[in-house]
Amino acid sequence: MEKAILVGVKLNNEKIPLEESLAELEQLARTSGAEAVTVITQNRERPDRKYFIGQGKAEELASLCAVNKPDLVIIDHEVSSTQIRNLEDFIGVKVIDRTELILDIFAQHAHTREGTLQVELAQSEFQLTRLSGHGVSLSRLGGGIGTRGPGETKLEMDRRRIRKKISQLKTELEAVAKSRHLLREKRRSSRIRVGAIVGYTNAGKSTLLNAMAKAQVLVEDKLFATLDPVTKRTYLPGGQVILLTDTVGFIQKLPHQLIDAFKATLEEVNEADFLLHVVDSSSPYMEDQIEAVYKVLEELGAIAKPIVTVFNKMDLKELPKKYLKQYSPAVFISAATREGLDDLSIVLSKLPAPPA
Numbered sequence: 001m002e003k004a005i006l007v008g009v010k011l012n013n014e015k016i017p018l019e020e021s022l023a024e025l026e027q028l029a030r031t032s033g034a035e036a037v038t039v040i041t042q043n044r045e046r047p048d049r050k051y052f053i054g055q056g057k058a059e060e061l062a063s064l065c066a067v068n069k070p071d072l073v074i075i076d077h078e079v080s081s082t083q084i085r086n087l088e089d090f091i092g093v094k095v096i097d098r099t100e101l102i103l104d105i106f107a108q109h110a111h112t113r114e115g116t117l118q119v120e121l122a123q124s125e126f127q128l129t130r131l132s133g134h135g136v137s138l139s140r141l142g143g144g145i146g147t148r149g150p151g152e153t154k155l156e157m158d159r160r161r162i163r164k165k166i167s168q169l170k171t172e173l174e175a176v177a178k179s180r181h182l183l184r185e186k187r188r189s190s191r192i193r194v195g196a197i198v199g200y201t202n203a204g205k206s207t208l209l210n211a212m213a214k215a216q217v218l219v220e221d222k223l224f225a226t227l228d229p230v231t232k233r234t235y236l237p238g239g240q241v242i243l244l245t246d247t248v249g250f251i252q253k254l255p256h257q258l259i260d261a262f263k264a265t266l267e268e269v270n271e272a273d274f275l276l277h278v279v280d281s282s283s284p285y286m287e288d289q290i291e292a293v294y295k296v297l298e299e300l301g302a303i304a305k306p307i308v309t310v311f312n313k314m315d316l317k318e319l320p321k322k323y324l325k326q327y328s329p330a331v332f333i334s335a336a337t338r339e340g341l342d343d344l345s346i347v348l349s350k351l352p353a354p355p356a
């Protein structure tokens, strides 16, 4: 385990409470293999130009680093490359931001060809934004006598190299996506309805698929355990067959490079006839997580699909009945104990048939 100091920053215009975002950052850090030794926080009007956190916080962080000797510092925000570099120079410890942390987890969890390609694409796009951040200082370094010539600056070369890689990755991904598209066409022509299981990461989506379809999908108390969509067949009362697809989990402040790179995978959501929105009822942040999922669904253009809300983990926490009405059609279940699965099957069998 690497040792990390976590830095929580809440800017004035932000809604998510510091503690909530930090609790999640800690889980993200653990998932990627880092243990939080200390946490510091700051409320700011807007980011500090030089360090993102203020000068005073940077000094506090420097002395904490001297005492705790962490392997890295993780800032719970998207931070510019210049600010990261300034901070690293100042405290003498490696600094990463939330986006980089999430990309690292995705890289560790990608197994299939498609998953790996998508992560590589996201990382390349991230590098590109980082490069433009370095822009000013690098081009100054690269400028001057002897470096000008007819050639290009190092920055431009790097940019071009990354852009080329991005376009190669996209071409490869398109090929993979095409075969997936064929599969979907086949499914559609069989007129079997397809439901996409969506939800916040760690809500229990894979556990539900396993319970509904006797599947063997990896279940872990880790964030983003699932990166690749898995589709399984399941039977409803009355013998009706449907297909259920497990998908990548959503999260607050999901880096846009990821949504972009994972378009192919997330297309499963767009192509589905209905959505099963799995909610972790035991989370103290349940309602914010529901909102975060809606936001991503909106970005994907899938919010208008029929949504069945599945309040999971009722073995851990029972919710008031009002939620069933508020989120109707909705059910309370425990994917772990299989409680409520029959109710869910009944709700699913009553969904209107897809247009022919």
Ligand SMILES: Nc1nc2c(ncn2[C@@H]2O[C@H](COP(=O)(O)OP(=O)(O)OP(=O)(O)O)[C@@H](O)[C@H]2O)c(=O)[nH]1
Binding pocket: 199, 200, 201, 202, 203, 204, 205, 206, 207, 208, 218, 219, 220, 221, 222, 223, 224, 225, 226, 227, 248, 249, 250, 312, 313, 314, 315, 316, 333, 334, 335, 336, 337
């Ligand atoms: N107590 C309890 N735990 C559950 C239940 N369903 C899932 N879990 C646990 O919650 C954790 C996450 O479950 P997963 O099925 O991997 O969740 P997921 O939504 O697929 O997560 P990602 O793929 O990481 O986004 C695991 O530790 C599961 O054992 C439930 O009904 N009750």
Ligand SMILES: [Mg+2]
Binding pocket: 205, 206, 207, 218, 219, 225, 226, 246
């Ligand atoms: Mg999963």
